[in-house]
Amino acid sequence: MNRRTFLQQSGKLGAAALAATAFPRLVKAKSKPTIKVVGTHVTLLEPIRQQAEHDLGINIEFYPGGDAEVLLKAATDPTSFDLYEQWSNSIKVLWQAKTIQSIDTSRLTYWHEINSLSKTGRISDKAKLGLGDAPCNLLFIQPDGSFSCVPTEHISFLPYVHNVDSFGYNASVIPQGIPYETESWGWLLDERWHGKVAIINSPEIGLFDLALAVRAKGLMDFKNMGNMSREEVDKLFDILIAHKRDGHFRGVWTSVPHSVELMASGEVVLESMFSPGVSALNGMGIPCIYAAPKEGYRAWHGVMCLSRACTGERQEAAYAFMNWWLSGWPGAFIARQGYYISNPQRSRPFMSQAEWEYWYEGKPATEPLQGTDGKISVRPGEVRTGGSYIKRFENIAIWNTVMDTYEYTMTKWNEFVLA
């Protein structure tokens, strides 16, 4: 299981998704302490659960679900979870809903190992901060209850899994570009690919792909793309809806398999993509290239939040689980899916030299590398697009963000999708 299923169930979001009833259980608790972890399929994987139970001696129940499904659940019922795993853009919602509590950094064993990307928003001194809600802006809880990059001992989430996204394109149709030089978000609005462009169906993600494209094409600029005003949203959607009505977009995709189907069928040659979708297409023999846009990536950061209702023994277990996540093995495990951990060096001993060089250093694979399913996912000589971990995160254009105009963008998104 990997991020491929990120939005896999969002098509059926409405039904079981937001149901008031309990989430389907993966494991029935046998003894206390038992913690309930709600989140997405990206990290709620059975091997991880088993390994954690084995290492920690606790019972862990995973409740994976669709994005909006788990967010609404967590935002309305803190008793439904002990730990919540999702993206940093959900933090504002949960904090505002007061369903999560702060995390005490003194109880995090490896807090000091978490790198600067999560704590300051920059992987290196020359790195771009990136627009939107860089994780550090949401990380530290100030005395007045607000978030900022100013370090405190209380944080809103445990920084752990993160990655960068861009768009994928079919190199058998679109001439291959040069990473960071010619590859551009503007390609999403290139007339040459009229009718064969798709976007992820998520206002807090797809909107930024399109905003980056509009700016790259010089159609408009933003005062702050990471927090657009209503006027900017209106103007942006005027452009997008015009393109949509003109037939430029095939449509939106609602899951990674859907994105794969669209490109595999030839209906789409260029679209927002997640890394697993690109891998799947290449596995099918379709030369899908995951672009390294010169404008920078759209980055995302996974967050692990502690329920407001999690106390006592379960809270102890929850902290133990958070510490376990940064203890090395999980970081190595998710690295084989292409994701990064916030304290990479702790994971390095759990990876081969070849794995480390390929996944983190952006070097050519020197041997076949296995994925988490045991199958060969990387062949010798292959190089990860975008280069090393540092280089990729030095080129962040924007972070997935829930803007102040979140509700408004949703109504405009509705117009765009149905245009």
Next chain:
Amino acid sequence: MTNFLLRAIGLKKRIVFGYVITGAMAFMIALLSYGAFTRLSADFRKIVLFSRRSADNMVFAAQMAEMQRQALIYIYEGHSSSGSQVGVIYQKMMQNIGGSEAIEQLGAKAVVTLAKKHLEAYYEAFQEVRRQRQLQARLVKSEFRVHATRGQQLIEELIREEGETRLLECTKMLNALLQIEKNAYRYLDSFDGDFIKAALFNIQETRSLIGHFQQNHQTIELNNVLNSYESSFLEAVQRTRGYLYLTSVVMAAQAYETMYQSKKLSALMISESERIQQQLFQHVSSRLRLLLFWTVFLLLFIALFSYVITKSITIPLKRLTKTFKLLASGSADAEIPSYPLQDELGDLTNAAASFKEKNIALRTSKQELERSNDELEQFVYTVSHDLKSPIVTSMGFIGIIRKLASQGKAEQAMGMLDKVVKANERMSQLINDLLELSRVGRIDMDKKQIDLNQLLGDFAHNQSERLKAAKFTLTVEQDLPVIYANESRTLQVFENILSNGLKYVRNEKEGGRLRISSFEDKQWHHIRCTDNGLGIPEEYREKIFGLFYRLDVNIEGTGIGLAVAKKIMKFHNGDIRAEAGPNGGAVFHLTFPKMMDL
């Protein structure tokens, strides 16, 4: 074809066959017409079905738009009837989309499946929207009011207890409390996140103002009410965001994908419909052409076949008519048309053949009669001439005798009487021979198998004295055939030939000789009687068989013998002719039919 029919198929069968073939051709034309129209009918049904399905899909798009409109009315206005209408439209759409054989044939099953999948997802999302909307409505319409009212009551109680001294603070608190509800509703109306902040600020402000008062049961309850109010508001915000997300993101995407797949299906159906229409036109054209071709072909075939059948009937009829006309005019040479079958025409042909045989017989009889008349005339002439000669001779001698008697020359007259007697004897011989000639064919003409070896051996033996006296040699070769003939008449022929040889063959050197030999061919037994005389000049070889004809009048004879022989051979359906012999002599060549031809 006509020849084949004439040779192989009888008249009745031919006529029946003609009707059967014509009927079969008509049936084939009907069958072809039926096949063509059945196919066209199937194509037409297909196109009607596709048209109906296309229309359904057009309706589908309109229904999708209407369902989305009703959903939005429900979401933004809360009209439950619109919510129910969405369900009704959904059910109709699910019933109408795809599911037909035509869709499966079109290969659009995957498209229909996708459209259904997205439609189901859309409706499921809407169901959840309704649930979230109801939860939100409960919070907004009930809990908000309860919290706001209770908070207001508590503040008013506080005002009454605190009096005028803290009226301003209490009023501020009340205003802040009322602002919570106002901003909450503004948020719910506009979905502007700033009003969330404003409402939360109002809650915080109210809470802060409460803090200015001494803690008592009213302030404690007021704080509790505010906490519940805040909780309800935040939940309402999340529920609102939840159904907004479902509506604007999930449902919108599913609606779009449903519409997209529906349009794709419509495009496929229209394309297929056009293809079927094109195919229908082609089928109509090709079927009509085919039908026309086969109809013309079969009609031509029927015409040709009828012509052949007619010819197979009229040709022999015309031939027979012509033949019968000739036969009726008495022709014996009329050609009997060849007709191998034993049918009605065969019977007519046989009748014509019989008719011809009769004509031939009649002609033969006529010829025979004419020849007989000729012969009779010749016979009368000859007989009268040859019989007249001894009478004239007798009358001459009688005149002389009378004259001598009147002169008294009785002795001389008596001498003359011998002359008269001889003349009368000759006339008597002539009459006997004529009598014999007339008997041939009438008296003692029974036939039987005769071994010529035996017959002629005995004949030679019986003639030996005579031959010896005449120094004449008769040689009868061996291996003579057995013939079917009248024994005495046959022997008479050989006697006449031998007599003729004895009279006419003069060969001083070798003496007279006659050799009888034979050979045969397919039809005849040939008997050759070869002498070593002087032969018979060619111009006399036919005449010698005439009555009273003699090559040498000085040689005794009546000239009837060979005529008798000729008649006997004719009687036996054979013949006798004179030929030149190998060494200058004469050959009497006799032919007897073989027994099978008798």
